[in-house]
Amino acid sequence: MDRKNKINYYELEEIFKAIVNSSDGFIYVCSKDHIIEYMSPKLIDRIGYDGTGKPCYKVLHELEDICPWCKDTKVFEGETQYWEIKSPKDNKWYKVLNSPIYHKDGSFSKLMIINDITEKKKENAADEKNDRLKLLSLMASGMAHDFNNLLTGILGYISLLKLPVVSFDDFKKYIENAEEGCKKARRLVNQLLAFSKGMPLTKEKVNLKILIEEITNFILSGKPYNCDITSPDDLWEIFADKIQIEQILQNLIINAVQAMPRGGNIVITLENIQITNYYELNANPGNYVRLTFKDFGKGISKSVLERIFDPFFTTKKDGSGLGLAIIQEIVKKHDGIIKVESELNKGTQFIIYLPISIQSNTLILEDFLPENTKTTKILIMDDDPMILSLCKEMIMKMGHKTETAKDGKKAEELIKSAIEKKDPFEILITDMIVVDGIGGVELIKKAKQIAPDIKIIIASAYCEDFNNDDNLRGKVNIFLKKPYTFDELKKAVNNLL
Numbered sequence: 001m002d003r004k005n006k007i008n009y010y011e012l013e014e015i016f017k018a019i020v021n022s023s024d025g026f027i028y029v030c031s032k033d034h035i036i037e038y039m040s041p042k043l044i045d046r047i048g049y050d051g052t053g054k055p056c057y058k059v060l061h062e063l064e065d066i067c068p069w070c071k072d073t074k075v076f077e078g079e080t081q082y083w084e085i086k087s088p089k090d091n092k093w094y095k096v097l098n099s100p101i102y103h104k105d106g107s108f109s110k111l112m113i114i115n116d117i118t119e120k121k122k123e124n125a126a127d128e129k130n131d132r133l134k135l136l137s138l139m140a141s142g143m144a145h146d147f148n149n150l151l152t153g154i155l156g157y158i159s160l161l162k163l164p165v166v167s168f169d170d171f172k173k174y175i176e177n178a179e180e181g182c183k184k185a186r187r188l189v190n191q192l193l194a195f196s197k198g199m200p201l202t203k204e205k206v207n208l209k210i211l212i213e214e215i216t217n218f219i220l221s222g223k224p225y226n227c228d229i230t231s232p233d234d235l236w237e238i239f240a241d242k243i244q245i246e247q248i249l250q251n252l253i254i255n256a257v258q259a260m261p262r263g264g265n266i267v268i269t270l271e272n273i274q275i276t277n278y279y280e281l282n283a284n285p286g287n288y289v290r291l292t293f294k295d296f297g298k299g300i301s302k303s304v305l306e307r308i309f310d311p312f313f314t315t316k317k318d319g320s321g322l323g324l325a326i327i328q329e330i331v332k333k334h335d336g337i338i339k340v341e342s343e344l345n346k347g348t349q350f351i352i353y354l355p356i357s358i359q360s361n362t363l364i365l366e367d368f369l370p371e372n373t374k375t376t377k378i379l380i381m382d383d384d385p386m387i388l389s390l391c392k393e394m395i396m397k398m399g400h401k402t403e404t405a406k407d408g409k410k411a412e413e414l415i416k417s418a419i420e421k422k423d424p425f426e427i428l429i430t431d432m433i434v435v436d437g438i439g440g441v442e443l444i445k446k447a448k449q450i451a452p453d454i455k456i457i458i459a460s461a462y463c464e465d466f467n468n469d470d471n472l473r474g475k476v477n478i479f480l481k482k483p484y485t486f487d488e489l490k491k492a493v494n495n496l497l
């Protein structure tokens with residue numbers, strides 16, 4: 001007789017009892033109509049009485065009806081189910097295993113094993129917090145380092161400009177270098193803003209082919225890379241935030257170059273694509289431009305592939321792991337889709353779909369505008385005196401009349417008195433958040449009540465998404481991101497004339 005057959009039913013029962021008693025979990029069995037048929041001693045101890053014969057939802061959770069999270073149907077179809085719940089009775093977290101038990105007569109019961117995981121949850125939350133702090137510190141030190149370098153350049157060139165004698169050529173060189181530093185700093189801030197919620201996109205018409213040609217030439221010229229770009233002649237233009245789309249392309253190119261350190265080919269394909277069925281790609285039906293970006297580098301292993309879009313995930317010695325996280329964020333903000341395919345030692349391709357449609361709530365700056373000769377009257381509100389005087393200077397250089405206000409209240413008075421004098425403002429350029437007094441939201445609301453025709457430019461580094469703000473919806477004409485240049489402000493103003 002072998003060992004297996006030696007165990008009789010009595011012994012089997014003893015074995016199960018030992019398993020039940022040594023288990024950390026609370027165990028019970030109940031019928032299809034939720035009547036408890038068995039409760040483990042530990043569960044009886046916990047509840048304070050033996051609830052056999054009573055409904056499980058009443059005994060375990062003091063509910064009057066079946067628990068809303070109950071997965072009976074699946075279990076009685078023969079599937080084992082796991083889930084986590086927070087019990088309304090004691091506010092603790094439990095992991096629940098729910099499995100069918102088949103009876104000889106063909107009926108079912110269900111076995112429940114419940115484990116208290118409250119402590120584990122707390123540990124996980126603490127770990128996540130620690131991870132977030134680590135990421136924050138990593139990010140802060142990375143940014144501080146980059147900014148310091150940029151500021152050294154900007155400050156340095158400005159200090160050279162202040163020397164008693166500077167030749168015209170040097171003057172031009174210093175100014176251009178300082179300006180270049182500022183633009184890089186702006187780009188850096190933009191990268192960070194890609195992660196912020198609620199930042200509206202400044203959309204304009206973008207021809208992806210032209211943009212790609214510019215950027216690939218800029219980054220790859222003189223390097224051992226060959227870049228093939230294929231695009232139909234009638235490629236659709238997309239409406240997108242140009243700076244952010246540039247960011248996508250830059251990050252893709254840099255990754256491809258790093259994957260092919262000795263040089264190689266990059267193949268970029270642009271196509272007009274119509275998505276008619278939501279379920280094809282989990283995307284809204286409509287017209288999209290599909291960008292396929294392919295390199296023939298070292299490729300990505302399956303285990304790495306799952307993590308490449310995680311912020312700060314990197315396999316590179318000097319990588320920050322932000323490139324693809326930023327790309328994914330930007331694509332999402334444009335209601336697009338990104339996919340990746342890769343094979344080790346063969347190469348990688350990223351496929352990005354960007355919708356071409358104009359969203360109803362986006363702001364569009366027309367790129368090409370005839371030179372404007374009309375003069376207008378513009379009110380500027382900003383609580384920062386330097387920005388107020390800079391913006392005033394720029395507006396005057398455009399040939400417009402302007403007045404300034406350091407808060408919403410002053411601006412409101414100026415709008416009123418201009419109307420009384422029958423010389424109203426046509427445009428209001430306003431900051432959103434002022435440290436003291438009435439800010440942008442309140443001012444825009446008031447301005448539109450007093451002067452319904454006044455056009456609004458929000459000039460701000462960051463603001464809540466004003467399209468979601470009931471007070472602002474439909475009232476704002478243009479969102480101008482700070483910091484802006486003379487040309488950008490001019491473009492915004494000219495769009496409204």
Ligand SMILES: Nc1ncnc2c1ncn2[C@@H]1O[C@H](COP(=O)(O)OP(=O)(O)OP(=O)(O)O)[C@@H](O)[C@H]1O
Nearest residue numbers: 255256259299308314315316319320321322323324
């Ligand atoms: N074209 C590619 N070929 C091979 N591996 C890639 C490619 N693109 C991304 N990866 C992998 O994905 C990881 C994450 O890429 P991501 O661009 O987010 O960060 P990074 O390049 O490591 O650092 P950063 O872009 O911030 O300098 C990379 O470290 C690399 O392992």
Ligand SMILES: [Mg+2]
Nearest residue numbers: 254255323324
């Ligand atoms: Mg990268």
